[in-house]
Structure formats: C-alpha cells, structure tokens
Amino acid sequence: MAPKTMLAQQYDQRDNKIHLNEIPVPEPRDHELLIKIQNASLCHSDLMLFEPNDQGLVLRNNPVTIGHEATGTVVGRGSGEVASKFKEGDNVGFLCAVECCFDCSNCRNVHNLWCVTGKTQMQGFAQNGYFQEYAVVDARAAMVLPEALDVKTAAPLFCAGVTAFHGIQDCELKPGQWVAVIGCGGLGHLGIQYAKAMGLKVIGLDIADQALDEAKTCGADHVFNSMKDRDWKEKVLEITGGGVDAAVNFTASKKSYDDCPAIIKPGQGLLMVVGIPREPLQLNAFDIALGRFRVKGSNNGTCYNMRPAIEFSAKHNIKPHQTLFKLEELPKMIELMNSHKAQGRMGVAFDGGAKSNL
Structure with missing residues (x-):
C-alpha cells in the first residue's frame, strides 16, 4: 500500500529553482495507474523550465514536479477497462502525455500535442512529473517492460530511446549508408547504438570530448570535436565520399544546425530535426527548392510508436549508459548537464542506492 505523502523535486517559478518538497501521493483515476517510480532520468528538455523559450511550454501548476522519463512498478490502478489490462507488480514504462484522447488522427499519426481536444498536457511541465516517489500515468500510454529490460535502469528509453530510435529509423537509410549523429550525449549515444x-x-x-568517448564506446566509426578540429567538415566529406546520407541533430544548438548542410550529400541527403534550439532555425530556401538536401522531423514518440522502439531495444540489447544518483542530488545532475560534463544519461535510483552502469 502506498503511503499518504512522498518526496518530490519540484520546480518553482517564483525563484526559478527546484525544491525537495513533501507532497500527497496521488490517487489514480479510472484510466490511470499508480506507479512506484524505480528509475527517473533527466532529459535536456527538462531544463527548458529554467530558461526563456518560445517552444510553447505551459506551466499550469506551480510548483510542479519535473521529469518526464521514468519506469516503475504498478502498485494501484483505476477501475476502468484500460487500466484493468495491467496488474499490480507489473514493471512498466510510459510516456508523459495526459488529458488527450489518444484516438483522433492527430494522436494516432502525428503527436498527442496536436490532439483535436486541445487539452493535452505533459507531465513534468504542466502536470507533476516523475522525480517523485509515486506518480499516476495514463494506462493508454504505458506498456509492460520486455523481460530483457531492467525497470531500475530503463527510464531513458521512454523518451530518449523512442526519440533516438525514430530519429534514426525515420531517415529510411539502407545498411551501409552514412549517418552523422550530432550530439553524442544523452540522446546521441542511443542514436549511435540504434544506427x-x-x-x-x-x-x-x-x-x-567525453561525449565523443561515449560515441566510440557505442560503436561510432569516426568521431570529431567540431569545436577543436577546424577541418572536421572536410574530413567528413572525404570519409563519406561527398557527404553523409543523413545528418540527425539531437542537440539544442542552432550553430550545429547551421553547420549541417555542408556535410550532407547533395541530392537526396537528409537533415533530420530532433533537437529544439531556443532560436528558430534558418534554412536557405534556395537549397531546399533546388534539392540540395531534404528536411524532416522526428518527434519524441506516442503510445503508437513507443512499442517498436522498446522492443527493438530489448532485441538488440540497446541500453542507456546511465549514471545513477539519489533524489536529493537532482540539483547536481542539472549542474552537470548544464556544464556538459555528463556522459550518457543521468538518473535517480529510488531504491536508496546510487551507482553507475556505464
């Protein structure tokens, strides 16, 4: 039985900081599961709460528990039909969209953000997220974990993994073709494994450099520090025989997007947009009109494209490289992410331990 209260790391807009608060454990509605969080991981987009941005984040509750990547164990459920498909003790992963219908064409084929109801909210932003001991999630956005995945370390797959998988797969490349993974950290190290x-x-x-070391560990054929190596573009063109077939940008750097066209093979080369910079992207219409390269987006997943990514991860033993901390150490995790000193993903272990599976 869940306790009455729990600890939660909550963002407070009044001082633009996070605070470790004691809050009530939520009750699941008919369509919801009550989850004991086992692993919650930090995503770069979580930090958008702290930054000025024009990407449409809406803070409806203040303070709000941050975090939108987690895995955990079902400890309660609502009385509705969709929740009844799960049982207590199931180890599950889930995505963070709530209050949408999950059934309209937009929810099924585009993204829950564009649900025709206009009511979609994202846990970790508009609603309490997962850096807390218990959370309610929509059963329609949840799945039981494959046996090959560990509930205590699999959290990054339920945003970063789904995002990275589709960022690579949606390029529609054939074996043997070249892909540039731009940003080899939390998303990119998974993207390399999928590729x-x-x-x-x-x-x-x-x-x-530590991200490039991670890239090598994950199997990258070549790596370049684009800040230190002045000739990296020329080297990429030489290695690939004229440019990569796709450049997948997982970063929030506008400059990295500006650099992409120079390394993409002219003709059918693709720029895959995944990371979201604060500033709008600027693309040369002449390049697009004359077919120098194509531009495509890949979103961070829905319950309809979540399962293929997770099952592929289990089948191919793709696992997030994650350093684990305690819940009270979340400010340290944020500091490490802001300073680009983290390797792979950083997460919280809710069993009281903190270790690394790097």
Missing part, C-alpha cells in the same frame, strides 16, 4: 544495429556507418559529432 549500428540497423547496419549504418556512423560519424559522431560533439563539442565535448
């Missing part, structure tokens, strides 16, 4: 499992040749690009 190699799909038979692609990979160039990793980053400005942090």
Whole structure:
C-alpha cells in the first residue's frame, strides 16, 4: 500500500529553482495507474523550465514536479477497462502525455500535442512529473517492460530511446549508408547504438570530448570535436565520399544546425530535426527548392510508436549508459548537464542506492 505523502523535486517559478518538497501521493483515476517510480532520468528538455523559450511550454501548476522519463512498478490502478489490462507488480514504462484522447488522427499519426481536444498536457511541465516517489500515468500510454529490460535502469528509453530510435529509423537509410549523429550525449549515444544495429556507418559529432568517448564506446566509426578540429567538415566529406546520407541533430544548438548542410550529400541527403534550439532555425530556401538536401522531423514518440522502439531495444540489447544518483542530488545532475560534463544519461535510483552502469 502506498503511503499518504512522498518526496518530490519540484520546480518553482517564483525563484526559478527546484525544491525537495513533501507532497500527497496521488490517487489514480479510472484510466490511470499508480506507479512506484524505480528509475527517473533527466532529459535536456527538462531544463527548458529554467530558461526563456518560445517552444510553447505551459506551466499550469506551480510548483510542479519535473521529469518526464521514468519506469516503475504498478502498485494501484483505476477501475476502468484500460487500466484493468495491467496488474499490480507489473514493471512498466510510459510516456508523459495526459488529458488527450489518444484516438483522433492527430494522436494516432502525428503527436498527442496536436490532439483535436486541445487539452493535452505533459507531465513534468504542466502536470507533476516523475522525480517523485509515486506518480499516476495514463494506462493508454504505458506498456509492460520486455523481460530483457531492467525497470531500475530503463527510464531513458521512454523518451530518449523512442526519440533516438525514430530519429534514426525515420531517415529510411539502407545498411551501409552514412549517418552523422550530432550530439553524442544523452540522446546521441542511443542514436549511435540504434544506427549500428540497423547496419549504418556512423560519424559522431560533439563539442565535448567525453561525449565523443561515449560515441566510440557505442560503436561510432569516426568521431570529431567540431569545436577543436577546424577541418572536421572536410574530413567528413572525404570519409563519406561527398557527404553523409543523413545528418540527425539531437542537440539544442542552432550553430550545429547551421553547420549541417555542408556535410550532407547533395541530392537526396537528409537533415533530420530532433533537437529544439531556443532560436528558430534558418534554412536557405534556395537549397531546399533546388534539392540540395531534404528536411524532416522526428518527434519524441506516442503510445503508437513507443512499442517498436522498446522492443527493438530489448532485441538488440540497446541500453542507456546511465549514471545513477539519489533524489536529493537532482540539483547536481542539472549542474552537470548544464556544464556538459555528463556522459550518457543521468538518473535517480529510488531504491536508496546510487551507482553507475556505464
């Protein structure tokens, strides 16, 4: 039985900081599951709460528990039909969209954000997220974990993993083709693993040497520090015989987007937009009109494209490289992410332990 109260790391707009608060444990509605969080991981987009941005984040509750990537164990459920498909003790992962219908064409084929009801909210932003001991999630956005995945370390797959998988898969490349993974950290290190499992040749690009070390560990064929190596673009063109077949940008850096066209193979080369910079992107209409390269987006997943990514991860033994902390250490995790000193993903272990599975 869940306790009455729990600890939660909550963002407070009044001082633009997070605070470890004691709050009530929520009760699941008919369509919801009550989850004992086992692993919650930090995503770069969580930090958008602290930053000026024009990406449409709406803070409806203040303070609000941050975090939108987690896995956990079902300890309660609502009385509705969708919740009854799960049982107590199930280890599950889930996505963070709530209050949408999950059934309209937009929910099924685009993203829950564009639900025709206009009521969608995201846990970790508009609603309490997962850096807390218990959370309610919509059963329609949840799935039981494959046996090959560990509930205590699999949290990053339920945003970063789904995002990275589709960022690579949606390029529609054939085995042996070249892909540039731009940003080899929390998202990119997974993207490299997916690309190699799909038979692609990979160039990793980053400005942090520790991220490039991570890229090598994940199987990248070549890596370049685009800040330190002045000739990296020429080297990429030489290695690939004229440019990569796709450049997948996982970063929030506008400059990295500006650099992409120079390394994409003219003709059918693709720029895949995944990371979201604060500033709007600027693309040369002449390049697009004359077919120098194509532009495509890949979103961070819905309950309809979540399962293929998770099952692929289990089948190919793709796991997030994650350093684990305690809940009270979340400010340290944020500091490490802001300073680009983290490798892979950082998460909270809710069993009281903190270790690394790097």
